[in-house]
Amino acid sequence: MVELNGAFPRTIRGGLKIARMVLAFMAAITFGVGGIHEAYLTLAIIEFVITLLFFLLYMLSLQKTMKFLFWPLADAFNSLVSALFLLIAGLCAAIKKIIIEHIVGGVFFLILCAVCIADAAFLLRHITFNRPVHGRDIQR
Incomplete structure (x- = not known):
């Protein structure tokens, strides 16, 4: 049964997911307005969709029913891989300096990279790996 977690958007993790989206x-x-190479636009859309799927996973509490994967670790791995791709693409887009949209899109990617690193750091700090939680909740 799907249980709606209405408090998730007000948590730190929820705020980071919303900021990423x-x-x-x-x-x-x-990037769409700037007419840059399609790879940049594709990376932005993929980042939005994957973050939306993780947001819905936690919002609908589906991680409790789909136990075949350790979702916080998968989310942290996704955040770190995304940060790497966004760093490379953001630097490439900002260095091109052909039109202002490329620079602005590159800056958005670099800020998004920092948010992804913060999201991964927060997740990895709160993963317990079968240890008692001691009052810390992963949804803070």
Whole structure:
């Protein structure tokens, strides 16, 4: 049964996911208007969709029913891989300096990279690996 976790968007993890989606959406719009290579636009759209799927996973508490994967670790791994791709793409887009949209999109990617690193750091700090939690909740 799907249980709606209405408090998740107000948590730190929820806020980081929302920030990632907003920044990816803004980067996609910027790259779409700027007419840059399709790879940048594709990366922004993929980042938005994957973050939306993780947001819905935690919002609907599906991680409790789908126990075949350790979702916080998968989320942290996704954040770290995304940060690497966004760093490379953000630097490439900002260095091109052909039109202003490329620079702005590159800056959005670099900010998004920092948010991904913060998200991964927060997740990895709160993963317990079969240890008692001691009052710390992973949804803070």
